[in-house]
Amino acid sequence: MVTQPPLYERAAARRLEAIESVLWDAERGAWFDYNLVTHSKHFEFYPSNLAPVWAQCYSRPEMGEKAVHYLKGSGALHYPNGVPTSLRESGQQWDYPNAWPPLQHMLIDGLSKLPSDDAKQLAFDLAQRWIKTNWLAYEKYDAMFEKYDVNGDGKPGRWRRI
Known part of the structure; x- marks a missing residue:
């Protein structure tokens, strides 16, 4: 008798398949937002393009390494x-030059989970930069x-109203 995987395992497998078939771009090495109206991917850089690494x-180890590249x-x-x-x-708070802590965490933690020394070193370097930024802010602004x-050592992010 053949047993079926539990319900949640099947749902996770379907979700993984959907993420890879719709969002993954093997040529670029990242996962991109998909516009349901225009049926196209949005290829601008966002740290969230690497959220599946975190x-x-x-499904394939080389996807993580392509994401590092x-x-x-x-x-x-x-x-x-x-x-x-x-x-x-x-000028919006979700764009350059701002950096948000959850996105830094996602990148650092995700890279640190990859098997390559290169990815782990990159995670370490990013963590050092981020900790320094936070420490300088605390020292300068309490x-x-x-x-x-x-760009600014410990300088708070900014945004303008449109």
Whole structure:
């Protein structure tokens, strides 16, 4: 008699298959938002493009390594105080030059779970930058902030109303 996997295992497998078939881009090495209206992917950089690495929601080890290559080629690592929430300067709080703690955590934790020494070193380097940024803010302002400017040592993030 053949037994079926439990309900939640089947649901997780279907979800993984859907994420990979709709969001994964093997050529670019990341997962991108999909627009249901235009039936197209949105290829701008966001740290969330690597959320499946953190969630360990991918089926092949090479996908994690391609994601590291994507991150390195994105330009998002060129900032001394964290990875920006996007590379677009719109003035909105969810765009450059702001960096949000949950996204830093997601990148650092996700990279640290990958088997390669390169990914682990990148996670360590990003963690050091982020801790330094937070420490400098605390020293300078006697405060912690919800977001930080990736260019300013400990400088709080900013946004403008549109």
